Amino acid sequence: MMEASSLSKILYIDLDNKRYWIKERPELFKEWLGGVGVGIKLLSEECPKNIDPLSGENPIIFAIGYFNGIYPLASKTVALFKSPLTGNLGESHAGGRCGLAIRMAGYGAIVIKGSSDYPIYLVIDENGVKFRDASTLWGMSSTTAVGRILREKEGIPGIRSIMRIGRAGEKMIPYACVITETFRTFGRLGLGAVFGSKKLKAIIISGRDSLKVKDPRGYRNIYDELYNSFIKSGAMKKYHDIGTSMNVTSLNLISSLPVRNLQKTKFEGINELSGEALAEKFLGRRIACAHCPVSCIHVATLRIPYENEPYFYRIKMIPYDYEPIYALGCMLDIRSAEGFLKIMDRVEELGLDAISTGVILAWATECMEKGIITTKETDGLLLKWGDYETYIEAINRIVEMKGEFYEALSKGVEYASSKYGGKDFALSFGGNEMPGYHCGLATHIGFLVGMRHSHLDNAGYDIDQKLNAEGKKPNPKEIAKMIFEEESWRQVLSSLVVCFFSRKVYTPEVISRCFSVIGIDITPSQLKEKGIEILREKYKFKVREGFSFEKLRIPKRILETPTPQGILREEDIREGIMEYKKLLEGK
């Protein structure tokens, strides 16, 4: 049995030589907490400067933190790598069972280096790693099938996680994701492609350990306190009942929902694609990540008739969340829930990032609308808003890279637009496709300055919504300050590693007490300091790989379509960015 306060084991896996070793590095965890804190240190150590992200030199780091396996909602794993999409810092988080499986197997982090010369999968447990041939699984059309086969083959007890890639990862599409437990994903920034470049098809991790705490009575008390606050919190009900997809209605209401490649912010398909409508007509099951009472994962059931066989149906279980509805629904103006679910299903089976895929298709559709491309480039496909069948075909062609145009799309919207034009409405920030918010100034400053260029970095959209609700005028400098505070604090949460939905409960004071009963002393203000330090480490890596705030491209489209704060001005955005830079650099 391990001590809860001793997180120290790092599992190194070398795919070139199919060997592994374990290093004890307790001081690394003591100093950098775990999760993203330890992860960024390991990435900086292991990733040589300026390497090709799709070469064997690119390491994959998985890291968890002290709270995994101990406290509720500490259900996440952080992955760090160099992103093939942006050529810079790659960071992705996922829930499911992997965070707990890693902890219960006794590890704090896993570092995967090199690449295999044939497809393999890894079986990891407390005894180490087994390297298994995955040739049979390579090229399989569905990620769900891969999961089923591995589950049968490796009947492992304990908490078990199966991470895998789909066709998109195998083909190294730079926005391919890694799917875990069928319904959770390491999305954004292309971890799937890095797996693919290493010929790593899947990882199975399992563990079944316990952890001794320093103050048993205190532990049980604080656990109960946490449990009760989660059970009673409004967030719990909100995320459980409708789930994140409730945002479709609320963002549409305040005209902040990007529709048709952000040509507008009001969605005519709202009655079909709102979270309420999906729950009513399609919701089949709610699922939780391990050790989470909220259970926000919503899975739709879709009954699809076979075309040539009357009275034969297939039943599909398709997970949905706000972001995919925005990207694959609203952005493409799909007004049929079935249509959306079918695209979603295809994207999941192939293992693509839903946000990137939707934004790229929306850009391509607008290009066609404007005559920048024609059916000549698309090889006969007429891309039209709302036409989900054509979109599904386009997605298949992207993954198989059929022809020059689809190959360009397969590299992301930044790349495709530098080749074909239409940059002004190519919605990406720092090379990463835009998340689903157009709430105002803080939203976009947040996307631009965020270390991952993701809505989760600093939730600028949340700041806007609060400002807008209070009728306050946004001020770039103040926004930069708030974003900096939020983003640095989130580094602490992602070092523990707790779900962001728990952030109202896990305050600095509460976290400090949670640490104390397991035998680690750290004050609330030390925690906040740590957050800033970790953020600066990430920035250091970004700068090393060529990032600069000055070079950030601001897509014109976000300045054309009004937000609830009116039309945004580029100079305000730039001012916010530069202020953020000052704070980050401590000047």
Place this chain on the structure above:
Amino acid sequence: MVKRISVVDVDLCVGCQLCMFACNRRFAEAGISRAAIFVQSVGGIERGFIIRVCRACKDPPCAKVCPTGAISKREGGGVRIDHKKCIACGNCMKNCLIGAIFWDKSLNKPIVCTYCGYCVNYCPYGVIKLEEI
């Protein structure tokens, strides 16, 4: 007044495994290695979950195969394990049809539900309850 854990409606289960962590906390430890209840998916998460916990059989098959008499029948149904008598042969585990006997690695001894009901308090969706048999 003999009690056991019963599954009220398995379709309500979201697979959060909070019950497992609760069972482990009876020993004031985090983790799951000593949990006597286990929740797992059947054929993938999309198909739902099963909950493995002792049903407190009236004539428990596990007790019948214990060579040392370490497993004694509880009056009214169910069993108790006396770890002092147990020689860790694992027969009981193999003979439980629903796999409700688990193995404590650090003790190298079997574990089974003690029908205390602690886990029930942490199931957010009322899937399990403590009932009289």
